[in-house]
Amino acid sequence: MYYREGRRGLGWLLLLVFLAGVAVTTAFFVLSSPSKASNLSPGQGAGTQVFTGKAAAANLPPGLGPEAIADIVEAASPAVVRIDTVVGGGNLPSPFNDPFFRQFFGLPLPRQQETALGSGFIISPDGYILTNEHVVEGAREVKVTIVGFDQPFKAKVVGADRDLDLAVLKVEAGKPLPYLKLGDADKARVGEWVIAIGNPYGLDHTVTVGVLSAKGRPIDTQDRHYENLLQTDASINPGNSGGPLLNLKGEVIGINTAVKVDAQGVGFAIPSTTVQPVLNDLMTKGKIVRPWLGVVLQEVTPDIADFLGMSKPEGVLVREVVPEGPAAKAGLKRGDIILQVDGQPVNSASELVKLIQKKQVGQTMQLLVFRRGSRLSLTVTLAEKPSQF
Known part of the structure; x- marks a missing residue:
């Protein structure tokens, strides 16, 4: 669990991101122990139905009667999984596991093993699962519990991205699995009903209902920054991380990720529209x-505009150019002002970044640049972002 005061106008916001859901040591197993959490063993919370490999929410009622939410939950729950991870705790080979030998030879004690709990959901019948990266970060073992199976599956992390806090897992179930479809978060309207399903505190397949409270929220945790999150008052708790936020069509419009710790009803989810453009890369390339x-980049202030002889603040200032990078090769220089990208005006660094993110590696961008009182056009061929940046 991580705490940090927010920034960018959200200084009041003290957030808890469920890093790895709920972490406990082996000596304190309360959150995933059946005897101390829910009295349910993993997977019991949603029954023992057998499901085929089809979209779990494909057959929903056309109207929204009094049973609509229950129907959606019944259809979607089989595709929601529990994720248990083990972090640390590597054992020394025998005979050095004996404390006497460790003391005699001056060997350090093994790092204490920690277990963690989170949620996820199946996105394809062949066993691909989407969750938060922080749920599996640093894990040396990942197990996934799926409704209808007696034992959890060992899962492989096939792709992960820390910046977006997304990870894709893979299990081999031996048969098609129920899965959820990603909806369009951009079409979701503030005030719409939403449904969160997950495993808070080890209570498998817990359902909470609320509304979409806001869109486009930026937040900060202790070591992560998020952009463009969905905000909801559907209850999100430790262990919900990585679980789906559903609309009333049974589609996933968000991945439950964070909550404000000193308030009720202020939770956040990564929108599906952030996931969709990068999902194939995670599944096929691992990154x-x-x-x-x-x-x-830097914003153009009135003072900067006046200093550069501009009639008004516009565009984005190039503060530094990476040597041998795409911009440098195209002739962009420090102090240039980028006014337009492919004919579209840009007035903030975030706008320019979003336009870049819509492109593919190898594609070109036409830049209209202000330099020393003149305007010029440059063509930049985008490269793959190096890991150090």
């Missing part, structure tokens, strides 16, 4: 391949 311009 997100990002286009890269190779510059450090």
Whole structure:
């Protein structure tokens, strides 16, 4: 669990991101122990039905009667999974496991093993699962519990991205699995009903209902920054991380990720529209391949505009150019003002970044640049973003 005061106008916001859901040591197993959590063993919370490999929410009622939410939950729950991880706790080979030998030879004690709990959901019948990266970060063992199976599956992390806090897992179930479809979070309207399903405190397949409270929220935790999150008052608790936020069509419009710790009803989810463009990269390449311009940007203030002889503040200032990067090769220089990208005006660094993110590596961008009182056009070929950036 991580705490940090927010920034960017959200200084009041003290947030808890469920890093790895709920972490406990082996000596304190309360959150995932059946005897101390829910008295349910993993997977019991949603029954023992047998499901086929089809979209779990494909057959929903056309109207929204009094049973609509229950129907959606019944259809979607089989595709929601419990994720248990083990972090640390590597054992020394025998005979050095004996405390006497460790003391005699001056060997350090093994790092204490920690277990953690989170949620996820199946996104394809062949066993691909979407969750938060922080749920599996640093895990040396990942197990996934799926309704209808007696034992959890060992899962492989096939792709992860820390910046977006997304991870894709893979299990081999031997038969098609129920799965959820990603909806369009951009079409979701503030005030719409939403449904969260997950495993808070080890209570498998817990359902909470609320509304979409806001869109486009930026937040900060202790070591992560998030952009463009969905806000909901559907209850989100430790262990919900990675679980789906559903609309009333049974589609996933968000991945439950964070909550404000000193308030009730202020939770956050990564929108499905953030996931969709990068999902194939995570599944096939193990990482997100990002286009890269190779510059450090700064907003154009009135003082900067006046100093550069501009009639008004506009565009984005190039503060630094990475040597041998795409921008440098195209002739962009420190102190240039980028006014337009492909004919579209840009007036903030975030606008420019979003336009870059819509491109693919190898594609070009036409930049209209202000330099020393003149305007010029440059063509930049985007490269793959290096890991150090």
